[in-house]
Amino acid sequence: MQKVNVTVAGGYQPAVVNLQQGVPAQITFTRTSDAGCLDVVHSTDFGFETDLPLNQPQTVTIDTTKAGEFGFSCGMDMFHGKVVIA
Numbered sequence: 001m002q003k004v005n006v007t008v009a010g011g012y013q014p015a016v017v018n019l020q021q022g023v024p025a026q027i028t029f030t031r032t033s034d035a036g037c038l039d040v041v042h043s044t045d046f047g048f049e050t051d052l053p054l055n056q057p058q059t060v061t062i063d064t065t066k067a068g069e070f071g072f073s074c075g076m077d078m079f080h081g082k083v084v085i086a
């Protein structure tokens with residue numbers, strides 16, 4: 001299992017998450033700032049949409065069966081992050 005933590009504070013830190021193809025993966029998002037409009041994170045590529053209550057880590061499972069670059073963003077598609085599976 002690959003586990004990556006992403007801090008959400010005026011953007012995504014890190015903004016690029018690298019994962020190994022074929023190994024189950026989870027990304028845990030923790031929003032630590034009220035800056036911006038980052039209280040929702042969603043991804044049409046992976047098919048998730050998750051509320052991010054302040055300082056409450058939220059974990060999503062990532063399908064790593066396909067290699068490539070996949071996006072996630074805030075609810076209004078203003079802030080973007082990327083998952084690279086290789």
Ligand SMILES: [Cu+2]
Binds near residue numbers: 036
């Ligand atoms: Cu936004």
